[in-house]
Amino acid sequence: MTEGTGMPEAGRGAANVLLDAVIANGVDGDSTAATNLAIQRLSEVEGAYRATITDEDEVTLELSNLIGGTLVVMHRLIAIAADGQGVSREEIVSDLRAWLA
Numbered sequence: 896m897t898e899g900t901g902m903p904e905a906g907r908g909a910a911n912v913l914l915d916a917v918i919a920n921g922v923d924g925d926s927t928a929a930t931n932l933a934i935q936r937l938s939e940v941e942g943a944y945r946a947t948i949t950d951e952d953e954v955t956l957e958l959s960n961l962i963g964g965t966l967v968v969m970h971r972l973i974a975i976a977a978d979g980q981g982v983s984r985e986e987i988v989s990d991l992r993a994w995l996a
Contacts, residue, residue, distance in 0.1 A: 902967050903960055905942030910964030912936045912943070937961070 902910075912933060919929035937943050943964075945957040973991075977984045 902963055903942070905940055905960035906964035906967065908940035908964070909937060909943040909961045910968045912940060913965060914968065 916930050916933040919933040920926045944961050947955045973984050973987050976987045
């Protein structure tokens, strides 16, 4: 577990890779290659995810560290935005939902 966040090391590593992808996505020009390169680093984070193929060729994905790390980062960013704007976290999430629509 990582001190401060209480998340497993694999979740922290996955969250850092996704943050790298966010930054890579903001580079000038076509950022697709840079973003893809950043995301490919997920395979280097042991335990970030696990894919299992059964004897029946069914794929099972274990994504708890990837999703957990993402949720911790999203929670932190929403809290920072809410504090900065003087509104509730629910209002920030509502604004995000409207933006996604």
